[in-house]
Amino acid sequence: MEHSKPYFFVGIGGSGMMPLAMILAGQGASVAGSDRSLDKGALPAKFGFLRDRGVALHAQDGSGITSADQIVVASAAVEDTVPDMVSANRVGAARKSRAELLSELFNAAPMPIGVAGTSGKSTVTGMIGWIFSALGRDPTVMNGAVMKNFVSPDKPFASALVGQGDAFISEVDESDGSIALYWPRIAVLNNVSLDHKTLEELRTLFGDFANKAARAVVNIGDAESAALAATLPVGKAISFAVEAPADITAENLVPEAFGIGFDLVVRGERLAVKLAVPGRHNVANALAAIGAAMAAGVDPAEAAKAIEGFTGLRRRFDFVGEANGVAVIDDFGHNPDKIAATLDTLHAFPGRLLVMFQPHGFGPLKVMRRELVAMFASKLAKDDLLVLPDPVYHGGTVAREVTSADIIADIAATGANAVHIPEREAAAAHIVAQAQPGDRIVIMGARDDTLSQLAARMLDDLTS
Structure with missing residues (x-):
């Protein structure tokens, strides 16, 4: 996408806003923002990181929004009485939600890979991003959490990657219904359970999301996801499950305190895999990531070898x-x-x-x-x-x-x-x-x- 106008993020320090701002900045856009935490003097390292990357930071008092040329990015939770929004309305600046802007970037990519589900989205997104990076495919990744694999002294808040490859890998949010804005080439559905919406609403949102994709990678070990998979056209779904029959299966789990081993069974081949993150749920996450990589043309053995190097996310165990x-x-x-x-x-x-x-x-x-x-x-x-x-x-x-x-x-x-x-x-x-x-x-x-x-x-x- 071309970025001819400057962006102003209201709440730029948020876990969903910051990586989106960093992707835009990495693509050459002019980015500025404000945040309540910045005004309180909290999280100085995070805001210092943004400043070091050319992001102009302002108090959340309306002073940063001065022109109708600015595009103001704010979540639906930001009320119109917030001074920044008052200024945006006064000067006539265009407003976009985080989801609207992210979906535009996502939908414009040659290979958009969307990760959905009530749980595990950030981890699966990080796993797919790591597989693609380890195999030299240089993806763009939008994550809601810091991916430890990509952290370095000069990149302590690596929740986004800006690559030159064709893949744009992003978690997509069902909590506000914005998942409906995304058109994935590859859709990943990890699980469906209560969080912000009723199960009836979730079934519609996730079902529509999976149907849009050329390939849908679905966890049939989850009852709700399995029911959704059964409604998809023949040949669209790649199914996965832990210790249950599926296109991609994990067997013989060997838990460790901070890791877990298992046998990956796919296409009649059995491969020993050892994750550096623990828990049965992370085995399911790994199967989802391997399935997404396969849908993008990656050999499952290469994906399995790469995922062993995934070191996890901050604030995930x-x-x-x-x-x-x-x-x-x-x-x-x-x-x-x-x-x-x-x-x-x-x-x-x-x-x-x-x-x-x-x-x-x-x-x-x-x-x-x-x-x-x-x-x-x-x-x-x-x-x-x-x-x-x-x-x-x-x-x-x-x-x-x-x-x-x-x-x-x-x-x-x-x-x-x-x-x-x-x-x-x-x-x-x-x-x-x-x-x-x-x-x-x-x-x-x-x-x-x-x-x-x-x-x-x-x-x-x-x-x-």
């Missing part, structure tokens, strides 16, 4: 460190499936779990209340501890119909060891005070980059 015999893990888990996958992975090995889950909004708590309670009731071991602070709040108008206190009351009624501590710092201090050698502390939550800083501070506190 991210080992922060160990102090006094207590391990600290930073994780993005925020819906029932993601949290359950992490708890299952950890429970495969001995040690009590001390879990702090910060909900990512009051709306998701209302939607997922029953499923969250059932999941924690079934997945927490007898000696585990769950602590919920209040949900992250970034400002604006929000209905607080279901709170962390409500969720904890429901979970505690099942007999699980669960407490509500409203303030996040106090919740973290309570967990550190409870920790004993052999325990694993897990920090969970989304839409809040400062959780990683909290996890690091908790590790430091364990030594004091």
Whole structure:
């Protein structure tokens, strides 16, 4: 795409906004932005990284938007009363949502590869990006998380790649319905479960997405995805499943604390694979990535060899460190499936779990209340501890119909060891005070980059 007008990102530090801004900057566009966290003096390393790449940063007071020539990029969550939006309306600047702009870039690519599903999108996107990069195909990658493989001293926030190859690999979001804007050549569907929308809405969104593609890579080990795969035209789907019949299958899983081995079975060939990321869910993610690579013409043996070098994403089962015999893990888990996958992975090995889950909004708590309670009731071991602070709040108008206190009351009624501590710092201090050698502390939550800083501070506190 040609970028003749300058872009201004409202909330440029967000996990979905920053990589999109970096792709535009890498393609030669003029990029500027603002962010509430910048105004608060938070995350200075992130904003310094943006400045070093020529991105002009402004206070979120409207001063950065001065011309009708600017294209203002903002999510639907940014209210019209925010000073930047007031300025945009005053000067007549065009407005685009993040999804509208990303889908334009994606749809214009020769080989757009879209990764969808309730869970695992970022990991699968990173895996496909790594396979393509390792095999010299120089992809462009849009991810919502930092990909460790591409981190270097001068690129500490590698959540995007700008390549010269034909592939544009991106996760696509169903939570706001914007998945409907994307036209993939290759569509990946990992799973379908409750998060932001009803199952009926999700079935339509994911089904339409898969039908648009020339090839759809679908997890038939997931019941909802399998039902969707059955509706696709013959020859469109490449199916995958863990320990179940499919076009691409994983067998003989061998879990390790921070990795997992398995046999990849595809086209009658059996290959031994060892991932550097743990858990059965990551085996499914790897099958999805290998399937996408195959749909793009990559030999499965080459894809399998490449994926062994994938080192993971930040905030996805991210080992922060160990102090006094207590391990600290930073994780993005925020819906029932993601949290359950992490708890299952950890429970495969001995040690009590001390879990702090910060909900990512009051709306998701209302939607997922029953499923969250059932999941924690079934997945927490007898000696585990769950602590919920209040949900992250970034400002604006929000209905607080279901709170962390409500969720904890429901979970505690099942007999699980669960407490509500409203303030996040106090919740973290309570967990550190409870920790004993052999325990694993897990920090969970989304839409809040400062959780990683909290996890690091908790590790430091364990030594004091």
